[in-house]
Amino acid sequence: MAYHSFLLEPISCHAWNKDRTQIALCPNNHEVHIYKKDGSNWNKIHVLKEHNGQVTGIDWAPESNRIVTCGTDRNAYVWTLKGDVWKPTLVILRINRAARCVTWSPKENKFAVGSGSRLISVCYFEQENDWWVCKHIKKPIRSTILCLDWHPNNVLLAAGSCDFKCRIFSAYIKEVEEKPAPTAWGSKMPFGEVMFESTGTSGWVHGVCFSDSGNRVAWASHDSTVAVAEGGKTAVCTSLSSETLPLLCVTFITENSLVAAGHDCYPVLFVYDSNNAALSFGGKLDVPKQSAQKGMTARERFQNLDKKASVDSKEAVLESVHKNSISQISILNGGKAKCAKFCTTGMDGGMAIWDVKTLESAMKDLKIV
Amino acid sequence: MAKNTLSSRFRKVDIDEFDENKFVDDHDEAADQQGPDAGDMMAALHIALRNPPINSKNPAIKERAQTVVLKVLTSFKGSDIEPAVKSLDKNGVDLLMKYIYKGFERPVENSSAILLQWHEKAFAIGGLGSIVRVLTARKTV
Numbered sequence: 001m002a003y004h005s006f007l008l009e010p011i012s013c014h015a016w017n018k019d020r021t022q023i024a025l026c027p028n029n030h031e032v033h034i035y036k037k038d039g040s041n042w043n044k045i046h047v048l049k050e051h052n053g054q055v056t057g058i059d060w061a062p063e064s065n066r067i068v069t070c071g072t073d074r075n076a077y078v079w080t081l082k083g084d085v086w087k088p089t090l091v092i093l094r095i096n097r098a099a100r101c102v103t104w105s106p107k108e109n110k111f112a113v114g115s116g117s118r119l120i121s122v123c124y125f126e127q128e129n130d131w132w133v134c135k136h137i138k139k140p141i142r143s144t145i146l147c148l149d150w151h152p153n154n155v156l157l158a159a160g161s162c163d164f165k166c167r168i169f170s171a172y173i174k175e176v177e178e179k180p181a182p183t184a185w186g187s188k189m190p191f192g193e194v195m196f197e198s199t200g201t202s203g204w205v206h207g208v209c210f211s212d213s214g215n216r217v218a219w220a221s222h223d224s225t226v227a228v229a230e231g232g233k234t235a236v237c238t239s240l241s242s243e244t245l246p247l248l249c250v251t252f253i254t255e256n257s258l259v260a261a262g263h264d265c266y267p268v269l270f271v272y273d274s275n276n277a278a279l280s281f282g283g284k285l286d287v288p289k290q291s292a293q294k295g296m297t298a299r300e301r302f303q304n305l306d307k308k309a310s311v312d313s314k315e316a317v318l319e320s321v322h323k324n325s326i327s328q329i330s331i332l333n334g335g336k337a338k339c340a341k342f343c344t345t346g347m348d349g350g351m352a353i354w355d356v357k358t359l360e361s362a363m364k365d366l367k368i369v
Numbered sequence: 370m371a372k373n374t375l376s377s378r379f380r381k382v383d384i385d386e387f388d389e390n391k392f393v394d395d396h397d398e399a400a401d402q403q404g405p406d407a408g409d410m411m412a413a414l415h416i417a418l419r420n421p422p423i424n425s426k427n428p429a430i431k432e433r434a435q436t437v438v439l440k441v442l443t444s445f446k447g448s449d450i451e452p453a454v455k456s457l458d459k460n461g462v463d464l465l466m467k468y469i470y471k472g473f474e475r476p477v478e479n480s481s482a483i484l485l486q487w488h489e490k491a492f493a494i495g496g497l498g499s500i501v502r503v504l505t506a507r508k509t510v
Contacts, residue, residue: 142392163392164507203505223505224498241459243496 001358003321004042006035007349012055013328014345018062020332024048025345026055032069034086050077050088057102057113064108070099076113076123078132091132093121101147107154109176114145120159122171122191137169137192147207147249151214155180155189158217160205166219166227168196184215184231196235201225207249207260207329212337216272218258220247226260228272228279240270240279249329253339253356259285261326261344265318267354285359286320324348394507410445414453417441418464423508431510438468443483454490462495466503467510 007027014025022045024034032048032055053073060067067086070076074095077088093099097116104111113121113134118141123134143162150157157171170189172180185195196217198205203223210217218228224246227239247262256274261267269282324347332353334340345351385391417438422430445453457465469491472484491499 202507203502222501224501241463241498241502243498245497246501 001321001352001354003350003352005348005350006042009349010324010327010347011345011349011351013058014330014343014351015058015060015067016330016332016343017060018065023351024058024060024067025351026058026069027349028054030054030071030073032058032067046086048079048086048088051075053098056098056100059102059104059111061104061108066104066108068102068104068111070102070113070115072098074098074115076102076111076121078111089132091123091134093123093134094136095119095121097144100145103148103150105150105154105171106152107177110154110171110173112148112150112157112171114148114159114161116144118143118145120145120148120157120169120171122157122173124173124176126175135173135191137171139192140194140197141167146205149208149210149217151183151185151210152212153180153183153214156183156185156195156210156214158208158210158219160208160219160221162204164202164204164221166198166205166208166217166221166229167194168217169194185235196229196231198227198229198237200237201227201239203246206247206262207251209251209258209336211252211255212335213255216252216255216274218250218252218272220250220260220262222246226250226258226270226279228258230274230277236277238272238277238279240281242268242281244268248325248327249344251329251331251339251342252336253331253334253342254337257282259329259339259342261329261346263325264320265322265325265346265348266320267326267329267342267344283363285354285363321352322346322348322350410441410449411453411456413441414445415456415461418457418461418468421464421467421510423510434510435468435471439472439477439480442468442472442487443480445483445487447486450486450490454487454494457494459495462491463499463502464510465491466495466499467506470503471510 009028012026012028014023016023022034022036024032026032030051033044034046035042036045051071051073053071055069055071057070067079076091076093079086079088095115095117099113099115101114110124120137121134123132126133145159145161147160155172156168158168160166168185170193172189172191180189201221203221205219205221208219216228216230220226225239225241229235229237245263247260250258250260253259256272258270259267266286269285271282272279326344326346328345330343331339332341332343341355343353422434469484469488
């Protein structure tokens, strides 16, 4: 497990390239910095300056090697590498509030942008005009879209929103693709159709993720719950209220296990049992440093009692790897079916790479199903 | 010159009600609440926490539920609080936390001290998550 501190400021968002040698991240300002791995160092090789507002979402398409970024300046840019320079192309999103998140579709012919304008812009490239065009999904979204994830069939899109709901929409664009085959979430998928809407959890939906098969969707909500819904005749929702602070991001690492992380600064494992439709807590995925326990002098004890009204010798320093909230998780290799490594970035400006095998052997009773 | 000759009736209109972007929660049916009988404290707690007026918009019903629960909570002995909290399930602990914070809002003589003891025990079981759920709940008790 490796931890690298990039900056002192929060990393707003990050994206990896196909072979995981380069990472594009936003250092909490209007730019995107691309770092390249060189042995054990990270060198900044590109700085992408085009946005007029903070960059809130980055996604790097692995096959076509294009980066899409979106920001609070209500714009999105698609960057293509020409020689040694990244050239931006503006995409008009027709939104009047900040864009919050962006993801490429699995086939990389479309991308979706969630924004504060209470709508999702699904953008595709129109060959005749050499121009990115966007279509809006508006109903029945009532508030900001915080997170998006595509289904493997390139048509369905899961969206988590500030109106306390996680929904699955159809983002079928007839200009770029064939009619999709029926899925567990339904068979008729015209553009903008709501295939699923969550019930049961309250709180803003911070993170949403489809499983590898696309039959399950998981979301993390601000009321400290994680929920999984399984598609079918009637979608089954299962949620788990946790005793921790709210989680901000969630991802499947196998079909039955999820890793989530958030304001508690360490990733957590959840296991979903589809036979009983039950979600359970799998374990805390942090490797704590064994701090030397020195005995407390009487003076220190009195000082603690005076200052903090407690006799605890717990230090004020967090024991986890990340020293501040973790805002994004990305899978490095293995895909969502058999993830072997995942990466977390957070508000402490650091990036940690976690190895699933090492974690499994380090924590006893940790079973990744 | 000093007298306002134009109509100021428009000032009495609540403009937020007419905002077309206004967020309206899903509305569910209201449930009524019955008071518990005196006697077995544990059972009284369970009964008091049954059927919380979560879906009701009627403040009178909520007020009644709150006084009932507060009465039950304050009549517990200090040593009985922990086993009582342990006997509740996850949703029960969340509901208890909601009532505790509602009780903090309107302190009656000595109620805060008892409520703080309840809070400590409920926090040990429910953790920060139960407090976050009190803060983020759309349907308050």
